[in-house]
Amino acid sequence: MTHDTQPASLPSNRSTSLLTDMYELTMLQAALRDGTAHRECAFEVFARRLPNERRYGVVAGTARVLRAVQDFVFTEDQLEHLSFLDEQTLEYLRNYRFTGQIDGYREGELYFPYSPLLTVRGTFAECVILETVILSIMNADSAVASAAARMVTAADGRMIIEMGSRRTHEYSAVTASRAAYLAGFQATSNLEASYRYGIPASGTSAHAWTLLHINDDGTPNEAAAFQAQIDSLGVDTTLLVDTYDITKGVETAIEVAGTELGGVRIDSGDLGALTRRVRRQLDELGAHNTRIVVSSDLDEFAIAGLRGDPVDAFGVGTSVVTGSGAPTASMVYKLVEVDGHPVAKRSSGKAMTGGAKKALRAYRATGVAVDEIVYPFDASTPDVGHLKSAELTVPLVRDGQVVDGQPTLNESRDHLAAQLLTLPWEGLALSRDEPAISTRFVGFPSQ
Amino acid sequence: MTHDTQPASLPSNRSTSLLTDMYELTMLQAALRDGTAHRECAFEVFARRLPNERRYGVVAGTARVLRAVQDFVFTEDQLEHLSFLDEQTLEYLRNYRFTGQIDGYREGELYFPYSPLLTVRGTFAECVILETVILSIMNADSAVASAAARMVTAADGRMIIEMGSRRTHEYSAVTASRAAYLAGFQATSNLEASYRYGIPASGTSAHAWTLLHINDDGTPNEAAAFQAQIDSLGVDTTLLVDTYDITKGVETAIEVAGTELGGVRIDSGDLGALTRRVRRQLDELGAHNTRIVVSSDLDEFAIAGLRGDPVDAFGVGTSVVTGSGAPTASMVYKLVEVDGHPVAKRSSGKAMTGGAKKALRAYRATGVAVDEIVYPFDASTPDVGHLKSAELTVPLVRDGQVVDGQPTLNESRDHLAAQLLTLPWEGLALSRDEPAISTRFVGFPSQ
Structure with missing residues (x-):
């Protein structure tokens, strides 16, 4: 007898008794x-x-x-x-x-x-x-939790956010958020974890958001994406600046948001070199308080490797929800x-x-x-x-x-x-x- | 608080909408x-x-x-x-x-x-x-599924059973069983997976079963454990023979069960050497049809390494539910x-x-x-x-x-x-x- 009508992955009641060999x-x-x-x-x-x-x-x-x-x-x-x-x-x-x-x-x-x-x-x-x-x-x-605690130590007091839900089973994601928070992460991207356990939820935006904003002829309009995000979420939001060219992205971000922009996120490339360059650029533009958030396959070793770089927050995905090896x-x-x-x-x-x-x-x-x-x-x-x-x-x-x-x-x-x-x-x-x-x-x- | 907008057929715990960043x-x-x-x-x-x-x-x-x-x-x-x-x-x-x-x-x-x-x-x-x-x-x-398919290939037509539930999130275990079955595994130890997806369930016994059977003075009584398992499950069952000494375990198993014993399971040690020795011992005892089941941290490489050995079935745990690396x-x-x-x-x-x-x-x-x-x-x-x-x-x-x-x-x-x-x-x-x-x-x- 099978129960194909059951939900995708949860039993129809809360009984745990068949989670058994x-x-x-x-x-x-x-x-x-x-x-x-x-x-x-x-x-x-x-x-x-x-x-x-x-x-x-x-x-x-x-x-x-x-x-x-x-x-x-x-x-x-x-x-x-x-x-x-x-x-x-x-x-x-x-x-x-x-x-x-x-x-x-x-x-x-x-x-x-x-x-x-x-x-x-x-x-x-x-x-x-x-x-x-x-x-x-x-x-x-x-x-x-055992992997996450090492990442928290490596982050050395800087903000660290769990955002790995998409890389693990949909309910494993929820409890992974909980375990990462237990270990010292400050926030999660996962709404069910926030709902169920009261963990602070956090998020920026995806490349899809920038890519959505094209002109009638199909050419990119990064400024429109940034403007719309700020209109909706306020100037304290974090803009994702690496969809096209990072230097141009940062320039556009500050043009649109002004120097009070909350943060920029970089999700690719050599994060050490990039963050130093972006920090210089932000400072030159007068955006001294704009935070730099990095993501992109970070684990405890990569985080430790960025200790000397101007990173304000780490977004960690795959490695934390999969126990980093x-x-x-x-x-x-x-x-x-x-x-x-x-x-x-x-x-x-x-x-x-x-x-x-x-x-x-x-x-x-x-x-x-x-x-x-x-x-x-x-x-x-x-x-x-x-x-x-x-x-x-x-x-x-x-x-x-x-x-x-x-x-x-x-x-x-x-x-x-x-x-x-x-x-x-x-x-x-x-x-x-x-x-x-x-x-x-x-x-x-x-x- | 009302749930008016919810279709009547949909229990509240079935919603997947907060499994979202x-x-x-x-x-x-x-x-x-x-x-x-x-x-x-x-x-x-x-x-x-x-x-x-x-x-x-x-x-x-x-x-x-x-x-x-x-x-x-x-x-x-x-x-x-x-x-x-x-x-x-x-x-x-x-x-x-x-x-x-x-x-x-x-x-x-x-x-x-x-x-x-x-x-x-x-x-x-x-x-x-x-x-x-x-x-x-x-x-x-x-x-x-991608890891499991390689294990199925390595098993080369021999029985392969998923038994990794305990090494992964309790609901991830259920869908891992499903994915392993999709990839060609023949059975699972997980009862919820069997219940929900109709996958054949399978199991032998744990070391706890043998350890439970002690005499009044606390000394081991492996024969009593084997006898009780056969009394309950029939002579076609698989006895776990490596709790104490494997050679003695096999001897006791055949003494108790006779030569029609279904199988013996080995869950530790050098499985290649052990299975060859146990096969010889079983044959000498006349138990030519008694199958040898192996488990103990098997992955696709270990399974392939046993290709030339007298293994009748593989029980695979951690490596399949965690995608083997x-x-x-x-x-x-x-x-x-x-x-x-x-x-x-x-x-x-x-x-x-x-x-x-x-x-x-x-x-x-x-x-x-x-x-x-x-x-x-x-x-x-x-x-x-x-x-x-x-x-x-x-x-x-x-x-x-x-x-x-x-x-x-x-x-x-x-x-x-x-x-x-x-x-x-x-x-x-x-x-x-x-x-x-x-x-x-x-x-x-x-x-």
Whole structure:
């Protein structure tokens, strides 16, 4: 049975329950049958490595995960499609509500290899079927936030705007905007993200706008395009000056707008050389306050390369929404404990430490992070001697209910900004290297 | 707040209208004000290059685009959020329905640099605001399909299953499954994709399943896990044998299941060496028909590398849903014609040919593609001499209505499979190189 009448990409209700791999439900069925379904388990979300040998990762998506778990319910329509399952399993799903516990890193926290990002506790049955939706959200959002934070650092205080919606899935675009904002971007071009999450929306104009303005004989009329944009949006708008010739474009822009023009955007060419030339030209024309906005395939390296140039704002598209070379955070969801016994697979290259875990981060008196300490979930907090420490594992869900007082998006954004200041200075470098701080496992039996 | 203007059949969450960049609406406002909004325009979707210097691309997402254009309507709720627009613009959007024409490549068609993939004609106003949603869909779906088709070729007729949902945005996962199936994958792990698009669902079990099965003292009991899976799913199921020791896992699997076991899955290690060893072991145990399924970070190169090994099925995750190094197809949506005049920007490195276009592909008598010919939309079909030719540009939308007889997903899948056979043999190679066939522009004034 297919549902071609469904919308292009959203289910007709908010249920997240089919955003799931088939094997989770067949494992559920087998577990209901052999009685293991009700064993008390702990599953853990973690990443074995940071993308592209970066120095740190950014946890993002937590708030969306909590929502998705609440919305993980099966409608009769959906159950009808699951005819590969037996009646006992369908009945279990019909009544399904997650009733367990989730603890983990808050959104906007830094993470490193093997940080225990989320610990999901409950029966095997109720936890196993959440694997895909939890990972999809965490992997997508953390990939974008982890890349975006590096771009924010590279922009070094200058305005940075997310405008990559067109280069990624239409709904991935919306949450990518959210993740970029979390990481410190100031605005997004995406209206749904602005609508849904309250992120400031921003935009200039496209080449199409300039190209639309032709004379009756088909010849270009850039001045008419600029004039119409100013008439509609005011002189503080940003004019796109590289449709034809940039020098001529800048000249026309100031002729039409006067020296109080808000900004000009350059979307092609050697941005370093061009911005220096355009800045000189603007200054010569007396437009000292006219900002220069650049776009055109910028990533963190290109942004850093423009640090010495007269750029006032960066518009970043493809690279931020695709995680700048790492489109997924490669997080996994692994069973680590069954009825109080730690469990762990031993597959080649994929070994892990069993047992539910918590973590804290230790800091020098100066506030610089020293290392991350992972310890058994039920153990007391390890002693860090003369160092200060902060608990990273916080309660997120209790008995199926989201714990009150979850941070807002802006609070998580502020938290991340503060955390980035705790990294050893070399931890903010863009080059490939070891994680900025090391992770120590304390209180586990040696493997 | 009322929803009077909304067609009764349209739930509020189906609207695609805010999957849009802000600047499209501010350009609309400026155009309504200066009178250019109603100029007759043509916008074109094309890609300047193929991802990663591949030999061909696969058009995907077309059916989803047509649906999204139908669903591009503004609810009162949405309009209320657009308070940055003036009343005239809000009124325009309140009544918005696309009423123009769309022509283009069908889904499942091959494409090359500068292939005119979609031509959207109508007033500037009605076309300009579709940019983001059209590109998001085409870029995401074509990126996945273009990577997936290479994996299907590399699998060389063996079963290939998409199981990457957890590594990409939760809804991107659903359409990635669709794009992979279009490209020739036989099944998906994703239940929403199966539900929505009728794609066969498939799955084995996770390491969590084996780890769940411990004895009272916490020691592993792999046999119990295998037995329970077979009891529930039958002996034709696939057992995951690499949780602890693979050789022991295979031995236990056949002990429990007998020699009629459907398959074993290996998800780690050197898959070439392991599959040869496991095949020998299975054969020695008499399990000659037990299939070997491999997964673990496979991409088209890894799949090709296993061509000589006893692999019966490939499970592909991260690399297919993230486009195997090219998570976006980098397609753009450019204004090419205004009131019958061709227009084109001249930005450095981003030059293009103005005017609405069509294309055909020329073939030798043997059926091998020779080149792609792009010509003016209103010109007659170019003469290809002794070659055969096929029109690539087909009508998709007329006066805002989707043209009847659009292909089903399976028809597009068959079309692609047939088209891949027309490529010159070196066009199927995985290595980086020039596009498999060249594209010629015929009938345009020289630039």
